[in-house]
Amino acid sequence: MIEITAELECPLMNSEFNGRPGQAAQSEAAFWRSLEELFPLFEREGIALNPEAHPDDFREENTAAVGLVRAIDKPWVNYLYRAPHTFHLPGADPTADIAAMTRYAGDKPHHAHIADTFDHKGSPGLRYILNPPGTPARIRRHPDIGQGEIDWAAFFDTLRELKFDGVATACVFAWDERARDSSAFMPERISKELPAS
Template identity: 75%
Template structure:
């Protein structure tokens, strides 16, 4: 995939940490083995890499994910904030804290709305059986969930964000074109402000 990316003259790839959260030590060990083999290929092809914390990967939380990215110790390996994933905590999903903590490693934001899944006394979503290891998040159009978008975009402006912003909505296959057009217009308006 790195070579195809280079053939397409694309300067950036995104990936997740993968692995299983209940086997995080094994996942992290596999991550470092993979990087040992892949970093020279990324360098040879001059492709940057963003590594993302994602629900149900061996690394699901912002802080340890940013720490792993920093431990890679390459200026071209960075961190994307996934906004809708609840990987930071707090009533706003922790996006301000996530972005500040990532600092100069924040080079990409995935943008979609979500509901606060622990709302309604933890009964916003009822999963069976109780204690299931399922991870919950949605990828909705801005305004269809509960993310504080004014605060989110204010945070990006405060940090003078100048990276990649992508709409990351998957919820509406039947209106994908309309959703994409709406998201492009809203994100462009917010980031130009």
């Protein structure tokens, strides 16, 4: 993948903290082994890497993921904040303070994936009913801005406050029948909120 990225003259790759939360120590050890092997390739090709906290990976929470990115301690390794995972990022904490999580990441977010979502912890956790009870499934959605419960004023205000100048990507895939409408609406809204400097 690194070689293909280089052939395409793309300066950036995104990734997740793959592995399982129930095997976090083993997954993190494998992650570090992979990085040690891949660091020379990234550096040789001049490609940056933005990993993200992702539901059901060994790093699902914002604080832990940002801490791991900082521990990597490479200027070309930064963080991808995926807005539709906002309600998973604080872990067991019932609040999802998007501004606080973004500020905690500081200068590390170099990519933002943007779509709305619902708070699966709301009503207290009864918005989605999963069987069997206790299943470890992770629930999220990716509709257009304004079709969920993310505090978009806080999100965009904080990115502007932090002088975010990274990549902003619409990542809507909720309604196939609205694909054209979403593809027109999302870039227009993102450009309005995060004008190019």
